[in-house]
Amino acid sequence: MNLPYFDAAAVRSAAPWMTAIAALEHALLDGVDPEEDSPRLFSPAPGGEFLLMPSSGRRYSGVKALTVAPGNPARGLEKIQGVYILFDSDTLAPLATMDGNELTAIRTPAITLLAVKDILASAPGRTTAAGQVLVFGTGIQALNHLRAAHAVLPEAGLACVGRRTDRVAALIGQLASEGIEVRAGSDADVPEAEVVICATSSSTPLFDGALVAPGAVVAAVGQHGLDAREVDFQLVLRSDVVVEGRASAMREAGDLIPARSKEDWESIRPANLRDLVKGEFSRSPDKPCLYAGVGMAWEDLVTAAVVYEGGNRS
Structure with missing residues (x-):
């Protein structure tokens, strides 16, 4: 064969x-x-x-x-x-x-931007328009999340945050060659961002969760596993939460699991992607929304x- x-x-x-x-x-x-x-x-x-x-x-x-x-x-x-x-x-x-x-490099940003656009649209009086998209990371997932964000949210400003300035510059240069304008950012940009995407392998939170504005969308999608910590517990506790799947999140979403007890998560029963795309998720007007993704088969x-x-x- x-x-x-x-x-x-x-x-x-x-x-x-x-x-x-x-x-x-x-x-x-x-x-x-x-x-x-x-x-x-x-x-x-x-x-x-x-x-x-x-x-x-x-x-x-x-x-x-x-x-x-x-x-x-x-x-x-x-x-x-x-x-x-x-x-x-x-x-x-x-x-x-x-x-x-x-x-993997394609389906992960695709599912993230599907979630982001539908979460943005779920806010009362909002469309999928976004002002500033801030992406943490400089690897292939960060690169492709910026490409996907440009495709889905073409009017949004794009910024990249990374620990190494040379890698940030290389990523910005690569995207510039494709006609996608991205600037270098920092965690000081978090309060002004409408969308924050975390696409890193970090085991410690990338920024202070108190900085995220009410109404902003944060997507933590860089890795799976109980040692993942792209966002802090403060952000988890003050946010509406959407997950890819409830079962997969409770197995592998290190950003979420330790923030609340198993009983609390079962009681909250966060919306999954199917709920989201079917219009069965509604946002709180005074809260950020956290999307946690671990990657699914x-x-x-x-x-x-x-x-x-x-x-x-x-």
Whole structure:
């Protein structure tokens, strides 16, 4: 069997931002329930671990198989590497493989900006317009979140915050070459930002949660795991909260879990993405809104289907 392989360039070409976002939104409206998604699976590997993310749907099913090698960056290699395998749900025959890293690099900003635009629109008297978008981070996720924010919120001003000025400058230069204007920012910009996106691997809060303005949207999406701390407890406690899925958040959202007891979270029952896109979430006018994302397998499957179908039409 000669399976088609979609490399990183082919994945990018087949899933532009608005196409990927529309597909994710359609999936949620068409019956995908984040609460039924398969949990992330971990298994030991030499020098690291395997990370498996399976998901099934009516037409397609698939699994993202990744390796996590903490020692790789010191050797000039990627810490996370992997592939996605797409299957036909009826026969379970494999249909295609594709670059797993690039798939992640696309679906994560796509789902974040889907959440951000719908949270903005859920405020009374508001549209999806945003004034200032502030992104923390300088890696591929920060880069792609800025690209996606430019596509979804074209009138917004964009700023990037990073610990290393050389990496901030490189990111700004890369985006300038694509016609996207981004300025260097700092945590002093947080009070004026309408959207703050955290796309880092930080284990400590990036800014003082008291700085976030009422009505602002904060998306903490840089990593999963109980040691993740992109935002502080103060922000969690003063915000409306939206999650990708309640079950996945309670397993892996280190930004949220320690801020309240399990019983409190069960009582609050924060809105998930399906609730959000169906219009079943309403915001408090005097609070920020925090969106916490850990990355889910159904998002990979939806995006992989877009890549496969788009690639087959080209």
